[in-house]
Amino acid sequence: MNAYEFQPGPIHVLRLEEGMDLVDTVTGFATERGIRSAWLSYLGAVSRASLRYYDQVGHAYRDFTIDRHLEVLTGVGNVSLLDGVPFVHTHATFSDEHGNAFGGHVNRGCRVFSLEVNLQELVGDPPVRYHDPATGLNLWCLTPPGAAR
Ligand code: ZN
Numbered sequence: 001m002n003a004y005e006f007q008p009g010p011i012h013v014l015r016l017e018e019g020m021d022l023v024d025t026v027t028g029f030a031t032e033r034g035i036r037s038a039w040l041s042y043l044g045a046v047s048r049a050s051l052r053y054y055d056q057v058g059h060a061y062r063d064f065t066i067d068r069h070l071e072v073l074t075g076v077g078n079v080s081l082l083d084g085v086p087f088v089h090t091h092a093t094f095s096d097e098h099g100n101a102f103g104g105h106v107n108r109g110c111r112v113f114s115l116e117v118n119l120q121e122l123v124g125d126p127p128v129r130y131h132d133p134a135t136g137l138n139l140w141c142l143t144p145p146g147a148a149r
Helices: 022-033
Strands: 007-016 038-055 060-066 070-082 085-095 101-106 111-123 128-132 137-140
Touching: 007 022, 022 038, 022 070, 022 085, 022 111, 038 085, 038 101, 060 101, 070 101
Parallel strands: 070 128
Antiparallel strands: 007 111, 038 060, 038 070, 038 111, 070 085, 085 101, 128 137
């Protein structure tokens, strides 16, 4: 297990506008502000959801798109470093006009209708993602693979 300790930093409240890409916009904000570590939550609506599901046996993402108007019931995620730059990892639950819910790992291509984002900046050494061969994912790791322990 990796455990990190932070002090709370500034809270950024963002309103994303129609047509913006959810992941690209939040990543761009974090990059522009030099935010290397944060926790985020959001709600609102999208006109298209672009999602991923990770196949734990095949170690591959399966991408899918839901090209319709959806509520964003809840989104949660974080910002950490991957290859030295801010990386946004986020999952969300959506619903359709009948209240049916579905969700997944939010991919680029998720088109915002309107979105309210709460981004809590964290002050401290940022978690860094490294490729984990056991899962095939880029996971937080205090000690890089191959480093002396
Ligand atoms: Zn994910």
